[in-house]
Every structure is written in C-alpha cells, then in structure tokens.
Amino acid sequence: MRKNKRDELVQQAMETFYRNGFHATGMDMLVAESGISKTSMYKHFKSKDELILAALKLREEQFHSWSAQRVAELASEPRDQLLALFDVLDEWFKEDTFKSCMFIKASSEYPEPDHPIHQQTVEQRNAMYKGVLTLVEAAGLKNPEALARQLLMLQEGAIITAHFGNSKDPAGEAKQAAKALIDAAS
Amino acid sequence: MRKNKRDELVQQAMETFYRNGFHATGMDMLVAESGISKTSMYKHFKSKDELILAALKLREEQFHSWSAQRVAELASEPRDQLLALFDVLDEWFKEDTFKSCMFIKASSEYPEPDHPIHQQTVEQRNAMYKGVLTLVEAAGLKNPEALARQLLMLQEGAIITAHFGNSKDPAGEAKQAAKALIDAAS
DNA sequence: GCTAAGGTGTACCGATCTGTTCATTTGGTC
C-alpha cells in the first residue's frame, strides 16, 4: 500500500509525457490527470526531472518485459526470435496509443549529452543493443556486433516510419530487410 | 537588402532550434543570439510557430540542396547514388554540429497529427521518400516502393544510432546493409 | 483515543513564457 500512490503517479506521468511531450507537459497537467496533489508529487520527487527519470525507467521495464514475453511466445530459436522482434514491433505500432519511441523523444528534448535524462536514454539504448546482440550471438551469425547494430537500425527506422505514417506495413518491410541481412550472415 | 535581416533571423533561429530544441528555446534567447530585436521578429512572423515553420523550411532547402550536390559529386549511376547517400550521411554525422534529424525532433515535440509543424515534418519526410524512390526506380530495382522505404529506414536508423553514439561507423554499417538489400533486388 | 505519517487543497513565489506597445533611431531616396 505504501508505494501505491507513487506508482500511480509515475504510471500516469509516463503516459502523459509519452503522449504530450516532456517540456509541453507541466506539473499542473500531471496534477489534473493523475488526481494526485502537487504536494505529494514533490514529496516523492524533488524535481520534474526526477519524475521524468522515474517515468523513463518504468517505461523501459514495462516495454522490455512485454517485448521479451511476446518474443518468447512467438519463437524459440534465436534466429526466429530475431525475426519475431519485428512482429512484436508490428503489434506495438497497431496500438492506438503508439506515438514513436519514448527514448528517442526524450533524447531529442534533452539534447545535452551530459544531462541525466539524455544519459538515461543512451543507457537504455545500449541495453537494447545488448539484447539484440545476445540473440545474434546465440544464433551463431557472422559479425555479430555489426549485424546487431544493423538490425537495431532497422527497428528504429521502422519506428520512425510508423510514426510518420508513410507506410502501411513498416514492421513487415523492416522484417523482410532483416531476413535478408540474417540470411547473408548465416 | 530588404530580406536580409529576415533571412539572418531564420538562419540563426534554425540553428538554435536544432541545437537547443523548440520548446526549450524562447524568443528572448533568439533575440540574444541573433541580435535582432523582438519587435522586428514579430513584424516578420506572427508567432513562434510561424518562425519554426520557416526555420524547418530553410532546413529542408539547405539540407536537400547540399545532399543532392554531394551525391551528384560522388556518383553518377542511380545505383551508386543510392549507396552514396550513406557516404553523405557519414559526412553529416562527422560535423560537430550534428544533433540528430531536425524533423524527427520537431515531430517529437509537436506530436499532435494535425498541428501545422507536425504536418510539415510529415510532408518533408514524404519528399525524402520520393527522392529515394526516384533513384530506386531509375536503377531498375525490384519492388521499388518497398525498397525505397527500407533504404529510408536504414538512413533514419543510422541517424538515431549516430545520435545515441553507440556505434563508431553507423553510416558505413547502414551502407553495407543497404548494399545487401540492393543486390537482392537486382 | 493518541500519535505519526502520508495525502490534500490552496494560495503563493519568482522566473520565464509568448506576444504587445510605443517612443526613438537608423538609413536610403527624392
């Protein structure tokens, strides 16, 4: 019970920041949308930046947990799991709450490299890369580091494409390209 | 002479918005950095949003002009020009002013689909796609629309990767992936 | 029934935001 209100706040703040942006979302808007008083917010977090960091951390946990579970359900072999990543992307794109990648957006709004929020997005991106790299190595593919980065580029490109809405099937097209790269590295 | 001050303002505003973000850049900061009075700014542009639109338009013109010229200098055949796009990206990434893609950042900060700024980024992205598509078609490759989108995904993925700084040669790795896709579509 | 902690509501602070007003100054043209 003790952490409940705090968790509700972070969850709601995460959704609002994701939908509305970071600078464009004021603390008063979070008070209105979360129903939690400003006093409590500043008891749990010293500043808006700390709340943003907590929201990003929650986002990473939830997204990683959901993504890993879906990949495991869709495929068992590492090679198939690499391709399943793009099917999971497709599911994500089709959610009506999809609004690009929260970490890309955060690093855009906080562009100074030594800003804590920017640094956290870099670390999260690194964790993403390591996850893909593990799969690539488990699949026994050539040039694992480069291939993992290329597959990550395709994922991020697909996210940007889905966000701009110029393609009907960005995840499918990215998957097809990923397959070509994986086949070439077999 | 008549347009000079205005052009200086838009040029300076473009650079500041690119470096510092849109919401994070106030009109007073633009006054300080451009040396142009606030009164003049609001004589030329009715609002900050209009100034942002002009800055984005200038960015598109300058980037497209520079990019097209470099591609033409580096290659003459359409197929080679498609690959040269990634060499141009590499040159861009190595500039010390590189800070990701201004249009991705703008669409992140103005996420509402019917906002004029968001719409302008979507149009600019569409123009980018059509440019790549023209090259793909001129090169006589299979499935031109899908391939053009895949190549664009690689470019945008490379931009994100370069922005996060996890790779030493994002453009080169994206180029290698592009080559594989182009070879498969020959 | 008391205490203590956590939550609430509201008013407020100084700073900053976009945008305006107005009197003054500049520079080119007849």
Add this chain to the structure above:
DNA sequence: GACCAAATGAACAGATCGGTACACCTTAGC
C-alpha cells in the same frame, strides 16, 4: 534637408512555468 519605411530598446501584459509554504484531513497501529 525632408520624408518614410525599417529596425531598435525597453518596458509591460497575462499566462504559465517549476517549486514551496502551510494548515488541514485521513488512516493505521499501539
């Protein structure tokens, strides 16, 4: 030199920003 458009500086509105102060309320455990 007179004229006029353009640019300037600086003060100012009204709103909103992140963050604080303070008095009050709820709830649980002893």
